[in-house]
Amino acid sequence: MKISKNFLIDYIDIKDVSFKEVAAKSLKAGNEYESVYKLSEAKGLVIGEVKECIKHPDSTKLSICQVDYNEGLTQIICGASNVKKGQKVIVAKVGAILPGNFEIKKAKLANEESNGMICSLAELGIENKFLTEEDKEGIHVLPNDAEIGEDPIKYLNLDDEVIDFELTSNRSDLMSVIGMAYEVGAIYDKEVITKDIYLEESKDITKTHKLSLETDNCSLYIAKMVENVKVKESPNFIKARLIASGIRPINNVVDISNYVMLEYGQPLHFFDADKLGNEIIVRMANDKEEIVTLDNEKRILSSEDIVICNKTKPIALAGVMGGLDTEVTNETTNILIEGAVFNSSNIRKTSKKTLRSESSNRFEKGIDSNLTKIAVKRACELLVKYAEAKVIKNELFAGEITHFPKKIKIELNDINSVLGMNLTEKEVSDVFKKLKFEVKENQVTVPTRRLDINIKEDLIEEVGRIYGYDNVEGILPKVTIKRGTYSKKAKLIKEIEKEMISYGFNQVITYSLVNDLLINKFILKSKDKASVLSPMSEDRKYMRQSIIPSLINTMEYNLSHKNNDVAIFETGSVYYKEKDSYCEEYHLAGLLYGNYLINEWQNKHIKADFYLLKGIIESLLNYLGFNNRYSFVDKDLISDYHPLKSASILVDNILVGHFGQVHPTISKKEVYVFEIDIEKLLSIRVRGIKFKEISKYPKVTKDLSFSVDKEVSSSVLTNVIKKTGGRNLIDLNIFDVYEEFKEGFKSLTYSLTFQDSNKTMTDEEVMQIIDKIVENVEKTGAKLRTK
Amino acid sequence: MQNIKEELLLKLKEVKNLSDLNDVRVLFLGKKGKIQEKMSLMSTLSNEEKKSFGQEINLLKEEITNLIEELKFSLEQKELSEKLSKDKIDISLPGTKIVKGSKHPLNKVIEEVEELFISMGYDVVTGPEIEKDLYNFEKLNLPKDHPARDAQDSFYLTEEYLLRTQTSPVQARTMENNLEKGPIRIICPGKVYRRDNDDATHSHQFHQIEGLVIDENISLAHLKGTLEVFAKRMFGNEREIRFRPSFFPFTEPSIEVDVSCFKCNSKGCSICKNTGWIEILGAGMVHPNVLLAGGYDPNKYKGFAFGMGPERIAMLKYGISDIRHFYSNDIRFLNDFNRIEGGVDSED
Known part of the structure; x- marks a missing residue:
């Protein structure tokens, strides 16, 4: 504004x-602003008269002008095509400063001396969009009454300042x-100047015209007529004030309608009364009804649009735009002025699909219906003054004034207890006096213009902002002392994040909205997708069901920026639709690609591979207290993984996630990813840490090597060994795996550590267990190679 | 005796290493060595001679032992330093890079804020991102058709559900779920969504941290005091805050909170647009309609609420000029945040 x-x-x-x-x-006081500026920053200008103007002999564009501004004749070379002898013009003298800190200096143009510049309005700093076609083309020509030697900025009323508010x-x-x-x-603390409007009127509109209001969405409609209007240019002050307010001047009639809107906040619409007929109907549009608006667009209406109609058809889209058929033109002589109050939400809906204008904006925010009639009268007054109009008596009036001064009860204590201040009765009543609110005992009467004030808290805010929030002394609330907490879930998620960071993963945050290529990948549960009704783009259509696809995208982004090794993770929600509602699950996902650890000159590399990622997941699960309770199986595999290099993650035989190499059809690179349903994982009980006395007795380590069919997984043997080894088998490691010479077989070498917590184990005891282990393992089809 | 010593000195001169020295030691001090040889003569002497001879030979033995030990020590030193000199490495070659990750800068900011408020007794509470219109708008004094709904143009999934445009619905839910309708002190961080085209300063997905205190006798002065603590903790001890009146549908009075510029100490710079102040939060006293919607009696309870954007705070704090950095996750960007901003004497 x-x-x-x-x-x-x-x-x-x-x-x-x-x-x-x-x-x-x-x-x-609460009104933010974008900027404060002068309408024109030009300095050193003077009104001059072009006494002589001849074409430059060496140039087709330039004219040599002799200009009089009461300092003798000054020669100025002018490049504008519209410069002519006898014109009153705006002269920037030598030394003048034009906007952009452009100083006018003596110059030679095509060998002719030029002592200044004849200016266009654009050169004065007026934006192009406010200029007439003529002014866009060349210099600005002043009317004859402009006096030579005077300040043109003042003459044009451009000596103005503007605050651009963001309300x-x-x-x-x-x-x-x-x-x-x-x-x-x-x-x-100043008074507002009020003015009475007096109109000379004749005839009577109520005798010739009829108004019917057929919708509740217009609470007030006033129509008044003027005749004998002369459409012409507006006086300078109106044009300048419109430009300062951001509105393009058109002609006196249109400008007056805008001027009154700016002045009172009440948008008006002017109809050409002769094209209208003698009947006005305000109603809701019918579905598919049509109107051609001022901008020559055909608009198809719906039953949410309010329309103004004559006997036969809609002639205006209420509050938003007039119709082309009843537009005020240069030939218009009789005008019907509309002042109305339309329902905010209808105007908002209509303007949203057609056009947002100064007018619709005000209707949307709300209009004080007490101002409508005054604004209409004010328009009449200005039309009489600047368009030679004659006012017709009375007006057509439908609906009612719906705003009355509000009386709100409030106590001093209410104010002080909310603001945390110690204001006196006098200080508070001074604020209300400044605001022109009436105070009687404990009751404040709020003028109708303040639509925003309805309850006591609104009044408290008025006191606070006018008295000044700087005067509020900050103190801490007196509350029960307690420590704040994270929820248990949040705490554990933070632990998981810390742990992932300690493994060398960068935490990332990606978008929850994804496209239809990503939405179907790496889904832990097959459930309905959650999608937004009208996405901004196809890329942001679905709520993700897995984090992995976004991690793969993040990896690609980094690879394209030459970040060649990627270890990233994200914790966040995935989303499902469930019948008529939605559910969100918190997941952890990670991605490994390239080198994990690297020291190039020593030629040390640890490359991301299946077992590295598996180790990381195992570490995480151990950290969370699940040691000996998880397993990795090739059941329930997801097809987006490499079919033979992926696994499901089970804890206590509950499926909590999956990991493995990304399927080559999704990424040709060797990328490893995992995703875990954190909520499911954290719902599994974990016992507290209990220290177990360290055994004083010696450990015995034995190695066993088995030959087994290549297709048999090591876990088959490992499980048998663990089960047979019992309590005294305290550690088990596979330290050698290789494919045997004998085709179709592999060799697995175990290192087993035994220890008894109560006594030293004898060789015999250990050998007994070993023999039992060998016996049981061989039952699975494996053969002992060496002991 | 003298001969033995001279002989020893001669031998010692020829010693090159510890093993040579050991040979010399055996020759003189060994079981069949020269000293022992002399000792064996003792039995042939008279008692008196024995005494003086014994003293003499003991002295010699001591002297020899000392000479050998001295040489042994210096030989050992020499050998050790020879051995060490073979271990010489180029200490300027690069160290092995230790694998190390990083916390996302937004989480860094969020956790910093969380910890601060936890220390003041606030609980950290979260809520769903796919939220009901009821909680996102209606219970926050934003009835259907309220013009302020436009300003936060939203992603609807159905007529009833949308991606929350703010973290404030967690307030509404917390009030509703608090069956005793007693005091509340919470902070609610999380993701929110609005229909903005992504550019340097806009993101359709961003974060908010919302705070809410409800109790008897809560005033604007308490809000100011609380936010002063926040500003000093987050942006430095010299920071001041300024309240400017504003408008939010869910608070009355509503406040915009500026923090004195921490880049220029309020002298005026590009960050604060030469005003000396940086807008950092929106806040206010909880609107009576919001209290009522949460089942609280506005005559008994009052409250304040505040909301801030971790993206904005991180951008100001770390000098990040493009909001998209937070979501494109360039590893070079992320790695800039893999350390603490520590030091006892550091700018806090």
Whole structure:
């Protein structure tokens, strides 16, 4: 919301206050701003008259002008095609500064001396979008009443300053100059200047026109007429104030409608009364009904749009845009002025699918219905003054004023207890006085313009922000002393993350929304997908069901940036649809690719492979207290893994995750990944740590080597050995695996450590166990090679 | 006797290493050595002679022992230093890289905030990311058709469910689940989603940390005091905070909180856009409608709430200019965060 200082000082006396200061104080009162600036930064300009203008002999574009600005004739070379003898023009003298710190210097153009510059409006810093087609082409030509030697910036009313506010959505009252005057008045403790409007009227609209209001979505509709309008250019002050407020001047009639909207915050619409007929109907549109709007677009309407109609068809899309058929043109003489209050949410829906305008924006935020009639009268007053209009008596009126001053009960203690301050009655009533709120005993009456104030807390905020939050002394709350906690789950997740980091993994965070290529991969459970209704792109359509695909993408991103070794993990939710609702599960996933450990000059490498990842998963499970309770099996395998280099992870025979090499159809690289359902894992009970006395008796280590069919997995033998070895078999390692000379067989060499916690084991005792082990292992089909 | 000593000195001169020395030792001090040889003469002497001879020979033995030990020590030193000199390595060659991961910078910030508030008695609570409209909006004083819903344009999954646009629904759920309707002190970190096109400063997925305190006699002054502690802990002891009035549907009064610029000490710089202040959080007193929706009596209980963006804090703290870094996970970026910001004397 751009506020012009010249416009504002019509309503509040802050002429001598710097606008920068107003902005800074407004910020403290809760109104943020983007910038404060002068409408034109140009300095050293003067109005001159072109006394002579001849074509430059050596140039087709340049003209040699002799310009009079009460300092004799000055020669200026001008490149604009529209410069002519007799024109009043804007001259930047030598030494003048134009926006962008551009200083005008004496110059020679095609051998002719030039002592200044004849300016266009763009060169004064006025944005192109505000200029007429003529002004876009060349220099700005001033009318004849412009006086030579005067300041053109002043003449054009461009000697203005602007604050570009970023208002909060509740302050609809500040979307008008008068509303802003009340706000600045509260900050500076100044009165707002009010003006009475007096109109001379004749005839009677109620005799000739009819209005019917057929929808509840318009609470108030006022139509008033003026005749004999002369459409022409607006006076400079209106044009300048519109430009300062960010609106392009068109002609006096359109400009007045916008001017009043800026002034009061009430959008108005002007119809060409002669094209309208004599009947106005306000109703909801029918589905598929059509209207061609001002911008020459055919709009297909729905039953959520409010329309203004004449006897035969819609003539305006209420609150958003007028219809082309009843548009005010240069030939218009009679105007029907509409002032109305439309339902915010209808306007929002309509403007969302058509156009967001200054008008729709104000309707969306809410309009004080007490201002509607005044704004219509104000438009009449300006049309009389600047468009020679004659006002027709009375107005068509339907609906009602729906806003009344609100009375809110509040005690001093309410205010102090929320703000944590010790304000006195006087300090509080001073604030309300500044805001022009009436206070009687414990009751505050809020003016209708403040649609945002409804409850006592709203009043407390007013006191806080006007009195100043700087005056709040920070203290810590008096609360029961206790230590805060993480949930048990959160604590364990943090432990898992710490552990993964200690294994050398970088923690990553990827997007939860994925595309349909990723959504089907590496899914632990087959459940319905959760998808968003209208995705921003196909890439962000589904809620992920596995983290692994995003990790593979992250790896590819890093490889393309020449980060060749990747060890990453992520903890986060995956999402499923379940009947009519959704569920989220917390997962851990990791990825290993390339070298895990590397020292190039020593030629030490540990490459990512199946067993490295398996070891990491085992370490993690041990850390979490699951030692001896997990197993890795080739059951329930997921097809996105290499079929022979992947496994399911079981803890207490419960499936908690999977790992292995990514299937070559998904990645041609040798990538290893895993994913674990943390919630399932953490639901498995773990006993506390209990120290077991270290045995004083010696250990005995024996090696056993078996020959076994290549297809038999080592775990078959290992399980038998463990089971047979019993309590005294305290350690078991496979330290040699190789394919035998004999085809189809492999050799597994175990190192077994025995120890009794109560006595020294004799050789015989150990050998007895060994023999039993060999016997049992051989039952599986393996053959002992060496002892 | 003198001869023995001279002979020893001659022999010792020829000694090159410990084994030569051992030979000399055996020759003089061994069981069949020269000293022992002399000792065996004792039996042929008279008692008186025995005494003086014995003294003399003991002295000689001691002297010889000392000479041999001295040489032994210096030989050992020499041999050790020869041995060590063979071990010489180039200590400037690079060390083996120890495998080491890193915590994601967003989690670093989130945990720092969590720990701070845990120390002030807050519990860390989380909630679902696929949330009901009821909790994300309605119970937070954002009824259907409220214009502020537009500002956080959301991803809906059905009419009822959406990806939460804020962590505030955890507030609503916590209030509802607190059956005794007693005091609450929580902090709620998590992912949130809004329909923004990803660019340097926008991300359709980002994080929030929400705080909520409900108790009897809670005021804005308590909010200010709490956030002062937060600002000093996160951004340095000299930090001050500033309250600016603002508007959020779920708080009344609503506050925007600025922290004095920690890059320039409020002198004015590009980070604070020459204002000396950096906007860091939104906060306010819990709106009575929100308390009511959570089953709390606004006449008895008051509360404050605040919300902050870990992305923004991390960007300010570490000087990151593009929010997409957090989600593209370049390992070089991640590795920048694999250390503590420590040192007893470090800038805190």
